[in-house]
Amino acid sequence: MEDLPHVPHWHRGRMVxxxxxxxxxxxxxxxxASLxxxxxxxxxxxxxDLPHSQAFAAYERxxxxRVERVIAQAxxxxxxxAAGAVGRVFRDALLPLFARLATPEKMAWQYDHRIHWDAAVAA
Known part of the structure; x- marks a missing residue:
């Protein structure tokens, strides 16, 4: 799988x-889809809460x-x-351990994200 390039700016003028x-x-x-x-x-x-010129920058901030953290995890x-022969052996041997360590609490940053709609957005 290939990663898509990083987009340096998410807005310009009235386009976002x-x-x-x-x-x-x-x-x-x-x-x-969740992101x-x-x-x-x-x-x-x-x-x-803001004029579009400030809103776009606040949205990106x-x-x-969060988005870059999810992309890095992926x-x-x-x-x-894509592990080689030796890497596959280690991966397959350690996978049960990693699965036990990936508790819901440790994955909450990714799967339990909350947006507080009523909170005001600052410029």
Whole structure:
């Protein structure tokens, strides 16, 4: 699997990118549609509270760290899928241990994300 290039800016003038156009993630993350929906809600919040010139920048600030963390996690997952002969042996031997360590609490950052709609967006 290949990673898509990093998009340095998600907005210019009155144009803004949302979803995969701004932050495409690998299908192995299972987060593409979720990230797009989250971004749409965050953009709506920003546009509700700020003029578009400030709203677009606030939306990007609110989303970029989370999106890039999900993309990085997907890249780590993908790199384990193309292991060589020796790597496959280690991966298969250690996979049960990693599965036990991946508790719901440790994965909450990715799967239990909350957006507080009523909170005001700052410029």
């Amino acid at each position: 990118l949302v979803g995969d156009s701004a932050h495409a993630t690998s299908p192995s993350s299972g987060q593409g 797009a929906a989250e971004s749409a809600v965050e953009l709506a919040r920003a546009l509700r 609110a989303r970029r760290a 890249a780590r997952t993908n790199s384990g899928k």
